[in-house]
Amino acid sequence: MKGKIFIIEDEASIVQLVQHNLEKEGFVVSSSLNGNEGLKELKKFEPNLLLLDWMLPDLSGIDICKNIRRDSNFKSLPIIMLTAKGEEEDKIKGLESGVDDYITKPFSFNELSARIKAVLRRSDPNIVANNLTFEDLKLDRIEKRVFRSDKEIQLGPTEFRLLEFFLTNPKRVYSRDQILETVWPNNVNVESRTIDVHIRRLRQSINIEGKKELIRTVRASGYSLI
Amino acid sequence: MKGKIFIIEDEASIVQLVQHNLEKEGFVVSSSLNGNEGLKELKKFEPNLLLLDWMLPDLSGIDICKNIRRDSNFKSLPIIMLTAKGEEEDKIKGLESGVDDYITKPFSFNELSARIKAVLRRSDPNIVANNLTFEDLKLDRIEKRVFRSDKEIQLGPTEFRLLEFFLTNPKRVYSRDQILETVWPNNVNVESRTIDVHIRRLRQSINIEGKKELIRTVRASGYSLI
DNA sequence: TCTTAATGTTACAGAAATATTACAAATTAA
DNA sequence: TTAATTTGTAATATTTCTGTAACATTAAGA
Incomplete structure (x- = not known):
C-alpha cells in the first residue's frame, strides 16, 4: 500500500x-x-x-x-x-x-x-517497505539490522548498503559497475576490484554456521544474491 | 511491453x-x-x-x-x-x-x-525480453542461468554467449565466421577451429542425461540449434 | 574402397578472473 | 586525544576459462 x-x-x-x-x-x-x-x-x-x-x-x-x-x-x-x-x-x-x-x-x-x-x-513506516527478506535473510531498514535465521548479524555501513542493494533484486546479476553506481555515493572513485573485497566481507558475515552461500559469483558478469 | x-x-x-x-x-x-x-x-x-x-x-x-x-x-x-x-x-x-x-x-x-x-x-530491463527458450532449453539473461528440462546447467562465459546467440535464431545455420563476429568481442583474433572446441564444450554441457542433441553440425556451412 | 577434407576429441599451457590477505589511511567512537 | 572500526588498494594465491595443437573420426566423392 x-x-x-x-x-x-x-x-x-x-x-x-x-x-x-x-x-x-x-x-x-x-x-x-x-x-x-x-x-x-x-x-x-x-x-x-x-x-x-x-x-x-x-x-x-x-x-x-x-x-x-x-x-x-x-x-x-x-x-x-x-x-x-x-x-x-x-x-x-x-x-x-x-x-x-x-x-x-x-x-x-x-x-x-x-x-x-x-x-x-x-x-509512516507502513507506506514504504522497510523489511527486505530473502530466504532466511532479513534486513530492517529502519533499525538498520540484519538477521540470518533470526540470528543478528553485524555489518559495516558499506556491507549493509551492499546487501540492501542485492535484496532489492534477488537473483539478478549485477556487474561491478552497476554495483558501484548504486551502492557507492555518487562521484566516488573506487577501484572496481574493491567490490570483490566487500563481497568477501559480506559473505563472511552472512554465511554463519556453515549455512549455504547466498552470494553467487557469475564469472565475467558480476554477483547476485543466489 | x-x-x-x-x-x-x-x-x-x-x-x-x-x-x-x-x-x-x-x-x-x-x-x-x-x-x-x-x-x-x-x-x-x-x-x-x-x-x-x-x-x-x-x-x-x-x-x-x-x-x-x-x-x-x-x-x-x-x-x-x-x-x-x-x-x-x-x-x-x-x-x-x-x-x-x-x-x-x-x-x-x-x-x-x-x-x-x-x-x-x-x-531498463523490463522493456526487453530477458528469457530465451527453445524446446526444453531456457536461458535467463538477467539471472545468467541456463536450464535444460528445468535442471540448471553450468556454463562458462563464452559458452553462455554462444548459446545465447544460437537461441536468438534457432534452426538457423551460422558459419564459423558469423559466430566469431557476433559471439566474440570485437577485434579479437581467434582460430576458426576454436569454435569447434567451444561447440563441443557447449554440447557436452547441455546434453545431459542422454537427452537429444540440440546442436546440429551442417557440414561445410556451420552449426545451428537443431 | 581409398582419399581427402571437414569435423570431433583431448590435453595442456597460458591467460584472465576472482579470492584472499595484509596493511595503511580515513573515519568514527570512546 | 586515543582506540576501534571501517575502507580502499595492492600484492599474492587460487580458480576457472581459453585457445591451440595434435591426433582421431567421419562423411562424401572418385
Missing part, C-alpha cells in the same frame, strides 16, 4: 515529471501551482508527504511551512523542500523550519524518490 | 529505415532531423533510449550528448551514437562522452537492434 503525496511547485514541467513518475511508482499524487490554493487543497487531500517549492510566486515556501506546522492536523506532515541551487541551502538546513529534508534543483527523479522513501520510512 | 526510442539523425533515409523497423519490433519511435529541435522534442518525448548521429548539420552529437548529461532528468538516458566509418571511432570510444555504445555506418538493422536491446537490458 502506497501513500499520498502533494506537490506545491510553480514550474509546471517539474510537477508533471515528478507527478507522473510518482504515480508510476504507485503513489496517489495531487498538486498545485501556487501557494495559497495549494495550502487549501492540501488540507482537503490529506497527503502523507508534501513536496514544497522554496520560491513560489505568492507565498514563500517557508510561510507555507509555518502555516502547516501551526495546524494541529498537519503538524507532523513530512515536508521535502525543493530549492534552486544557490537559494541559501544553509539557511534551510540550519533554520529549523520544520522541514524533513530538502533537495536541490535540478535533481534526478531517482534521487527524489529515494529521499521521499527515506522520509516516509521514518514518518 | 516495449519502450520509447528517439532518433536524431539528418539522413532521412536512415531515419526512415530504422524507425520503420523499430516500430515493427514494437518500439514507440520519434525522430528529428536536426540537433537543436531534436533536443527539445526529445525532452518532451521522454524516451528510454536515444540514437544519435555523431555529425549533424547544426549541433555536433557530442554537444547534444553533453547537454543531455547536464539535464538531471536525462542524466542516465542511454545513448547509442551513430558514426560514419573513419569518424575517429577511437575518440568516441576513449573520450568518455557518456555514450553507452556506438555503431558504425553503414550498419545492418539487426546489428543495431541487438545493440539497442543490449543497452536497454542494462538500463
Whole structure:
C-alpha cells in the first residue's frame, strides 16, 4: 500500500515529471501551482508527504511551512523542500523550519524518490517497505539490522548498503559497475576490484554456521544474491 | 511491453529505415532531423533510449550528448551514437562522452537492434525480453542461468554467449565466421577451429542425461540449434 | 574402397578472473 | 586525544576459462 503525496511547485514541467513518475511508482499524487490554493487543497487531500517549492510566486515556501506546522492536523506532515541551487541551502538546513529534508534543483527523479522513501520510512513506516527478506535473510531498514535465521548479524555501513542493494533484486546479476553506481555515493572513485573485497566481507558475515552461500559469483558478469 | 526510442539523425533515409523497423519490433519511435529541435522534442518525448548521429548539420552529437548529461532528468538516458566509418571511432570510444555504445555506418538493422536491446537490458530491463527458450532449453539473461528440462546447467562465459546467440535464431545455420563476429568481442583474433572446441564444450554441457542433441553440425556451412 | 577434407576429441599451457590477505589511511567512537 | 572500526588498494594465491595443437573420426566423392 502506497501513500499520498502533494506537490506545491510553480514550474509546471517539474510537477508533471515528478507527478507522473510518482504515480508510476504507485503513489496517489495531487498538486498545485501556487501557494495559497495549494495550502487549501492540501488540507482537503490529506497527503502523507508534501513536496514544497522554496520560491513560489505568492507565498514563500517557508510561510507555507509555518502555516502547516501551526495546524494541529498537519503538524507532523513530512515536508521535502525543493530549492534552486544557490537559494541559501544553509539557511534551510540550519533554520529549523520544520522541514524533513530538502533537495536541490535540478535533481534526478531517482534521487527524489529515494529521499521521499527515506522520509516516509521514518514518518509512516507502513507506506514504504522497510523489511527486505530473502530466504532466511532479513534486513530492517529502519533499525538498520540484519538477521540470518533470526540470528543478528553485524555489518559495516558499506556491507549493509551492499546487501540492501542485492535484496532489492534477488537473483539478478549485477556487474561491478552497476554495483558501484548504486551502492557507492555518487562521484566516488573506487577501484572496481574493491567490490570483490566487500563481497568477501559480506559473505563472511552472512554465511554463519556453515549455512549455504547466498552470494553467487557469475564469472565475467558480476554477483547476485543466489 | 516495449519502450520509447528517439532518433536524431539528418539522413532521412536512415531515419526512415530504422524507425520503420523499430516500430515493427514494437518500439514507440520519434525522430528529428536536426540537433537543436531534436533536443527539445526529445525532452518532451521522454524516451528510454536515444540514437544519435555523431555529425549533424547544426549541433555536433557530442554537444547534444553533453547537454543531455547536464539535464538531471536525462542524466542516465542511454545513448547509442551513430558514426560514419573513419569518424575517429577511437575518440568516441576513449573520450568518455557518456555514450553507452556506438555503431558504425553503414550498419545492418539487426546489428543495431541487438545493440539497442543490449543497452536497454542494462538500463531498463523490463522493456526487453530477458528469457530465451527453445524446446526444453531456457536461458535467463538477467539471472545468467541456463536450464535444460528445468535442471540448471553450468556454463562458462563464452559458452553462455554462444548459446545465447544460437537461441536468438534457432534452426538457423551460422558459419564459423558469423559466430566469431557476433559471439566474440570485437577485434579479437581467434582460430576458426576454436569454435569447434567451444561447440563441443557447449554440447557436452547441455546434453545431459542422454537427452537429444540440440546442436546440429551442417557440414561445410556451420552449426545451428537443431 | 581409398582419399581427402571437414569435423570431433583431448590435453595442456597460458591467460584472465576472482579470492584472499595484509596493511595503511580515513573515519568514527570512546 | 586515543582506540576501534571501517575502507580502499595492492600484492599474492587460487580458480576457472581459453585457445591451440595434435591426433582421431567421419562423411562424401572418385
